[in-house]
Amino acid sequence: MNLKKTILTASFLITGLGMVNAQQAAKHEDTEFYTPVPAKVTPGRTVADAPSDAVRLFDGKDLSQWVMTDDRTKPATWKVANGILTVDKTSGNIETKQSFNNYQLHLEWRIPANITGEGQARGNSGLFLASIGKGDAGYELQILDNYKNKTYTNGMAGSVYKQTTPLANPSRPAGEWQTYDVIWTAPTFNDDKTVKTPAKVTVLFNGVVVQNGFELKGPTQYVGQPSYKQAHGPSPIKLQAHGDKSEPLSFRNIWVREINEPK
Numbered sequence: 001m002n003l004k005k006t007i008l009t010a011s012f013l014i015t016g017l018g019m020v021n022a023q024q025a026a027k028h029e030d031t032e033f034y035t036p037v038p039a040k041v042t043p044g045r046t047v048a049d050a051p052s053d054a055v056r057l058f059d060g061k062d063l064s065q066w067v068m069t070d071d072r073t074k075p076a077t078w079k080v081a082n083g084i085l086t087v088d089k090t091s092g093n094i095e096t097k098q099s100f101n102n103y104q105l106h107l108e109w110r111i112p113a114n115i116t117g118e119g120q121a122r123g124n125s126g127l128f129l130a131s132i133g134k135g136d137a138g139y140e141l142q143i144l145d146n147y148k149n150k151t152y153t154n155g156m157a158g159s160v161y162k163q164t165t166p167l168a169n170p171s172r173p174a175g176e177w178q179t180y181d182v183i184w185t186a187p188t189f190n191d192d193k194t195v196k197t198p199a200k201v202t203v204l205f206n207g208v209v210v211q212n213g214f215e216l217k218g219p220t221q222y223v224g225q226p227s228y229k230q231a232h233g234p235s236p237i238k239l240q241a242h243g244d245k246s247e248p249l250s251f252r253n254i255w256v257r258e259i260n261e262p263k
Contacts, residue, residue, distance in 0.1 A: 028223045031162050032152035038169040038210075048106045048181065050255040057096060057237070058085050058254040069093035069238055070134045078241075087125060087241050087248040095131045095238035102259040105129075105182040105237065111145040112247040113175025119151045120144065121244040123174065126161065128238035129184045129201060132219060132230060138238055139199060140220040141180065143249070147171045158203060158210035161220050166203075166210035177252070179206055183259075186234070187216070193231035 050056055057065045060083030066076035069092060076094040079086040111123035123145040128138035140161040144151070146169060153159065157178075158166030172178055185200040198218075203211035218226035239251065 026224050031154075031221070031223070031225065033154055033165075034152050036165065037153060038156075038158075038166050040169050042170070048179065048253075050106070050253075051257060054106075054255040054257045055098065056255050058251060060084070060252060063094070065096055065098070066094045067097055069095045069131060072097075083252060085251040085254075087239070087250070089241045089243065089248055091241065093128075093131075093135070093238055093240050095128070095236035097236070099234035099236050100130075100184075100256060100258060101186045101234040102261075103182075103184050104257040104259060105180070105184065106253065106255050107180045107182075107251065108177050108253045109143055109180070110177045110250045110252075111174040112249060115145055115174045115247055117244065117246045118149060120155060121246050122149050123246055123249050124242040124244045125249055126220075126238075126240035126242065127180060127182075128220075128240065129182065130186060130199070130232070130235035131238035132232050132235055136220065136222075136240065138219055138235070139201075139216055140240070141182065141201070141203060143240075145171070145174050147173045158205040160201065160211060160214060160216060162222065163217055163220075163226060164211065164214055166205065167212065168205075168208050168210055170206040170208040170210070172206060180204070181207075187228060187232075189228075189231035195228040195231075198228070 063076040068074040068076055077091045078088045078094055115123050125143040126140040128140050131138040142155060142157055142159045142161045144157045146157045153165040154162055157171055181204040183202040187199040188196040190196045199216040200213050201211050202213050218228045
């Protein structure tokens with residue numbers, strides 16, 4: 001091997017070792033930021049009724065539209081009582097039987113009034129706008145008590161988790177019902193499975209716009225930077241049973257409308 005080849009080989013080895021060391025040194029704190037802090041907004045008080053063409057994902061009666069994420073052959077086993085769906089943290093995430101592409105979604109959620117903890121350990125859950133695998137794989141819109149609870153701003157309620165801060169903080173106090181109204185545009189992929197158009201999302205949180213056509217950088221990534229590594233088509237919508245020790249939160253009145261472009 002001549003000197004030039006020896007130098008090139010050594011250079012590649014050093015570069016490769018450097019990349020491995022950088023990945024090993026990555027921490028979840030690397031992708032958390034605390035400024036700017038969204039302005040506090042007091043939301044209006046309205047309830048969104050499902051339109052005639054909506055699919056009612058939860059109408060207060062049962063979980064017939066849902067399955068367990070880690071085993072889609074099993075029916076969802078969260079608790080339903082008095083028209084309310086409550087997270088069962090022991091059983092894992094649940095997701096819709098049906099898959100969706102582009103859609104409009106309405107969801108109402110409530111943090112328990114007796115919530116304890118602080119930061120991310122205060123009613124933590126997630127609405128995964130497209131579930132693309134078991135566990136927490138997918139694109140997460142954060143659910144959390146942020147009425148008077150500080151955390152990293154790209155991890156607060158209304159954020160696309162670890163990607164962007166919400167434009168405002170219209171959180172109501174724990175114990176009150178909150179609403180998400182979401183317009184989701186799924187990503188598209190080329191024949192070679194590279195991303196053609198990124199996913200986009202618009203979110204109204206208690207009637208206040210907190211995401212306005214935000215382009216996602218890829219699926220949620222807790223440690224490191226997100227990117228599109230897996231091509232996929234229509235996907236289920238997922239609700240998270242987060243592993244923190246705070247009291248479980250509840251949901252009600254969940255419906256979705258598929259958005260089909262004119263032909």
